[in-house]
Amino acid sequence: MAAATVLVTGATGLVGFETYDQLRGAADVAVVGTSRRVPPAAPDLVPWDMGNGPHPPALARHWDAIVHTAADVRWTMEPDEAVRANVRTVGALRPLVRPDTHVVHVSTAYADGLRGNIESTDPADYRNTYEWSKAHAE
Numbered sequence: 001m002a003a004a005t006v007l008v009t010g011a012t013g014l015v016g017f018e019t020y021d022q023l024r025g026a027a028d029v030a031v032v033g034t035s036r037r038v039p040p041a042a043p044d045l046v047p048w049d050m051g052n053g054p055h056p057p058a059l060a061r062h063w064d065a066i067v068h069t070a071a072d073v074r075w076t077m078e079p080d081e082a083v084r085a086n087v088r089t090v091g092a093l094r095p096l097v098r099p100d101t102h103v104v105h106v107s108t109a110y111a112d113g114l115r116g117n118i119e120s121t122d123p124a125d126y127r128n129t130y131e132w133s134k135a136h137a138e
Helices: 014-024 079-086 129-137
Strands: 004-009 029-035 065-068 102-105
Touching: 004 014, 014 029, 079 129
Parallel strands: 004 029, 004 065, 065 102
Antiparallel strands: none
């Protein structure tokens, strides 16, 4: 049986690295990781600033699963910066998703803001632009 193909975004972040590292050790998984900033110690990662451009050609293939962990967790971002970092990244996955691709979107426990849900689009209903952008991404 062919190995499952899995893309992990944000593979240098806390959650993304752990996910990517665990999947690299699985015999039945072919995993590719992406990061906005690829450190010299991780040349096997594919550089992709997801909120600022289309996916690199190296990612144009079939994916059995995409685990989206990429995010910018700074609470002090301007709204447009937060949208670029945490909303556009979700939309950037669209060309890579096929009907049989499983998508796992890792969000945050803080996306429900001050109202306890993600329904509001008003940044004032959230503690900061990080929470607002993560709610908007969902």
